[in-house]
Amino acid sequence: MSISLPRHRSRLSDPEAGQLPVIWTVSVSRLTGLLGDVIPEFDRRARIVPINLGFEEAVDVIGQRLRREHCDVVIAGGSNAAYLRSRLEVPLVPIQANGFDLMEALARARRIAPRIGLVTHATDVPTFGSFQHSFGLDIEHRRFVTREDARDCIADMRANGIEVIVGTGMAIDHAEQVGLPGVLLYSADSVRQAFEHALELTQTLARSGASSLRRRAPPKRRDADHALLGDSAAMQQVREHIALYAPYDSTVLITGATGTGKELVARQLHSASGRRGRFVALNCGAISESLLEAELFGYNEGAFTGARRGGRVGLVEAADGGTLFLDEIGELPLPLQTRLLRVLEEREVLRVGATEPTPVDVRVVAATLQTLESLVDTQRFRRDLYYRLAALRIALPMLHERREDVPLLVSHFFRQLAGTDAPLSAEALARLRDYPWPGNVRELRNMVDRLRIHWQQQPGELSLPQMLHWLPELHAVHTVPASRATTPPGALTAATAARPDADALQQLLADCGGNREQACAQLGVSRTTLWRWLREATPG
Template structure:
């Protein structure tokens, strides 16, 4: 265990006036953080904690009882693990497209056959990136250490010669004799520090409670407004205000990027519930791991079970809200267990004989049509009715295009602390775009613009904007106002045909179907194709 405090801060009388940032890392990322930390040493008191997962949670919990921390920075699987387990805000280190291109270029100089291994939350746009550039690269996603090790073994068995990925992935690769290239760059680490500093300023302005007082910090509940003046968004806000005070379950439906988790957080913030908001993506974790993650386990429940057992996310949300994203991906056996939680208000840990009473409000979200899954016998009808007691349907951004100027202005203020420098014609082009990625896509475009066009350059014309946002022009030429085609049906009878169409490439098939590789593997197994 290595926990150190920068020497320059130990003797600095003004150190207590600076925001306090703790960095949590293991493996290669620790070295990269060490290279960047001196650049921010005068703007924050930075404490490196070179631990991961359970050890990091334990140490941070102990230290928070006697020390102050404003925000935590972590990357990859470590960040995903810590996010719902800490009482302080967390800023993830995220690789961007430039990081990916640079890492792939370095890997190509080592060997021609490249494997990309990332955590489930990293590089979400790689599929479209790979398709656009015609790259033949095997991509694997992991959630746990064991997943990462299995991904590396699978790639090595398939002839992959070099691995691009997170620090954990590279460690596993080098253990089996494969060279590795770290996905993150110094710039992505710098951006995480900048975001962390912005977050501490926002918390100070909003008067949010400090973790030093041991009050759970919930900046995302209070700082992120649900924006839009359209009639559709006014109706959504009215539903949130109406439903928030009740304990009934809520089902949020909407396309990807429409803000389903934001609505869930708004429901929790307005509910008056004193517990935590705990979120879980049901499609990002394999079935065997998901059971323990959601319901917890007792000591000795299975080989490798942690001493003393472990509290699951249902219990972690005691007195608060449990948000289950992509609820349609929840395996059938776990649907039965979730139904018991909803009906009996109790949870049974793996390996336990006595249930534990819980006070949890469940909010679920899906981009799938659950009624179709019920008809296909992939989702329990009784659970569906229980989850859909109250419903909120989110409109696509294309359906509320009049909100685009307001959102553009908000994201420029949030990301660049400046007014939107767009001309009237540029805003008109943005309103005309069909926004297949919805609000998330708009935010990413604004992030790109504020980097390429700083405020001192004046008003941004439509023609110049298209140079940085070529997808707007491409959409216009292709008549993109027509809704994108739906993914192919995923019934068991069609799976052999779909597999053949993609030459047996399961990663491409999962991306086409819009489901995780774990879900595809389960469906193939159910169809006798596993």
């Protein structure tokens, strides 16, 4: 089958900037005509390219086109969608029949003949038992996975006296080949819903920072940007764990203090996993509980007052086929912990206001600077979810525990920010190596950024007096107490340490020069927890 498609160069789709998102529809048989009827309704909101192919042919053509063109989301239905989902490097939104579609299709089929066969793909099975019983319909339902399964289902139904087939486009094709009339399960409304979800998906991923949805960087460049640097034994062990765990779908729990690079580890796990979907990140402590539920799980139209028309795709669905990174997982509210556990165990997500779950293939990587065990003991975190998340674990060291990596990191950040090697004297580099780094690698990078800005105004070798003038916090070099040095990453938490009073918090902030990152590191709590403590400690 040949197709004629307009050629266009890859570009960044940004609806907020006035550039339309690019949607490719993939279909065969009856669904192609239905898509053609609906596409004109959305051509002002998206750039829509029909691809009238299926399965292997569609994968080959899409793969070739993605090398020279850009696509934000693919829309497909039934077994075609199930086949493409794990084989494409772009997100896929399936066309899904709802209960009204089913009732309408069965009513049309009943006008043709009394004995009805319903043939659907295993991932597209609407609930119809009560409807069948209420209206006394004689319906035989079969599910298929492969094209051969569908053909066998139709042949068996025909042999058993079924007179009309309701189903996906493939099922109808097979039915008509053996002389049975067919009624398409999907409706124009289900196609419209898929387009709305596809448009929402582009916006959701843009908000989450998953810019790779719109433009994928070459793999080598992406890996370099997200490299884990350090030759210390501790970092060698981290890299070994990443290489060992990446190919598996098991959840991973990353522990470590703020600024140690937990998201970098999560990205490395995703890059090395071979998963074709997106890396989607969410900070569980940065959003209120009321908004977090909709952001994470999505919602259906009319789920609550103010819910947007067409509903909204959640980040769990947006990460389908890829990796969902949940930072500060200890801040996830208990009611949402229950819902996340269901996603992990059932591999499906139930949107707010929905009655039917959506199957998802997503790997969850969680991160925490708290000890989840202590939160479990105080009943602030579900024990079953903790064990599910901690199937595999990676602990990140504090920077002061791998001081030998400081010169390498300084050199890397200076080249990254200034485009040249770090011009530091031996004494200046030694002072950086001896600094306790309460903010870890993030603090180091921020200091190097400040250093290069001053250095660019006064080029030349950076002496120790110059560096101390530009980085006055280095005057506070001291040895990390043994009790802190031997504490596992993230062991000091809001749950295990006594909460400081208002005066103690203010004094700690003053001692840290107002640096909240440094204060968080010393307290062993998240930025959200510190912010909440400070807010509660402030009258009015």
